Amino acid sequence: MSKSLYELAAEMVTAQASHVAMTPDEMAEAITKAYQTLASIKAMEETGDAPEVETEPADEVPEKLLKLREAPLRSIRQKSVVCLECGAEFKMLTNKHLEQHGMTANEYRAKYGMKKRQPLSCKSLSADRAKVAKEKGLADKLVAARNAKKADAKKAKAPKKKAAPKADAPAE
Numbered sequence: 001m002s003k004s005l006y007e008l009a010a011e012m013v014t015a016q017a018s019h020v021a022m023t024p025d026e027m028a029e030a031i032t033k034a035y036q037t038l039a040s041i042k043a044m045e046e047t048g049d050a051p052e053v054e055t056e057p058a059d060e061v062p063e064k065l066l067k068l069r070e071a072p073l074r075s076i077r078q079k080s081v082v083c084l085e086c087g088a089e090f091k092m093l094t095n096k097h098l099e100q101h102g103m104t105a106n107e108y109r110a111k112y113g114m115k116k117r118q119p120l121s122c123k124s125l126s127a128d129r130a131k132v133a134k135e136k137g138l139a140d141k142l143v144a145a146r147n148a149k150k151a152d153a154k155k156a157k158a159p160k161k162k163a164a165p166k167a168d169a170p171a172e
Helices: 005-017 024-047 063-070 095-100 105-111 123-136 138-157
Strands: none
Touching (some): 005 024, 095 105, 123 138
């Protein structure tokens, strides 16, 4: 059995309220508006007056996106990164977004000729992370950890010295 419009509106507002603090009055108003919107959509569906939604054919790629694909590093900007697959802008291209295009971050980099360690985040975000790492002294800690690991490896590889045979005690 399908849900009533009121139940749908209440679910929508409940989901919104879980992310944004809302007073009871705001919730009531939001439920009313959501219900009215759902009712008008249902009425348009029943009468066939639904406005046609213009969609771009999937084959057409915007001209700006084609230019970015020619020079993929331009897609990584100061405050945003443009996905070269769909043209959406983000602070960082996440694995979750790239999964929508059926690829991993490494496949994305390879497809567009980027270096394997190229960050898929905007320049300001990368700079902020580098600044925090320097403030915490992560580079020094990394060097110390690597040196300690090398020292442990050398100790493990070093041959153990055999103990000298014990001399028999002289008989009295």
